[in-house]
Amino acid sequence: MLAALAAYPELGCTGGPYEVCPNWGVFEDVLCIGNEKTIPFLEGIMTEIIDIFPSKYIHIGGDEAPRTRWQKCSKCQALIRKEGLKADKQHTAEDRLQSYCTARIEKFLNEHGRQIIGWDEILEGDLAPNATVMSWRGSAGGIKAAQMGHDVIMTPNTYCYFDYFQSEDTKNEPYDAIGGYIPVEKVYSFDPVEGLDEKQQKYVLGVQANVWTEYMTSPEQVEYMVLPRMAALAEVQWTQPGKKEYNNFLQRLGQLAKFYDRDGLNYAKHVFKPMAESETKTE
């Protein structure tokens, strides 16, 4: 959105000037929701996206939007008063401004036959009625959403972030990573419906791994981060929790690795450690 503001500074609360940031991060300059041109601007973008992509779902993000500018913007505050958006114990009036924007976009997309997905931040305020929630800040957001009767995709950064390191010995890793530590065994141990009763479990559509590539410079590095953690996550999805057995999985993983080798894939070998060591010795 900072890039959008650089092109359309009149859509920001301060009016700019704005610059496209050369790096990644979370920025305080976001769209001015109180500006009457903002929602038509977003609807214009969505119209183009609808045109390009035939998918039922459109992920609108909805995360990492600081409320700083809105707190001091006369247009945003005027809209908060006009819409009667009120703070409560858990949410500020500005949180509700974010929900207002999400709900407007959801309504627009629903009218065009599409459904929205948003990160779990869309739970802050009033969740748009038909939204599917992607739970990334742990599983709590997904549990809350399922309890509220919303569809959920579990992608918690505690189990499913494949941009995190797979070894604690990060100095000897061949690639840099954003941080964290999620080994194959941890991925395998994930129970996406833990804490939900049978009825609520039905709202969990499935799990997803995220491989953010800020620190990845080659396809080989992406393969290394994904494999074999992807195999562990596949089993999380496809196997009944009672039938999961890590040691059994590891045995079968040896077979799968032969396919990785055949296809020349660059996979992480931490779980095959004894095998890798004996290979080193014979060299």
Ligand SMILES: [Zn+2]
């Ligand atoms: Zn504003």
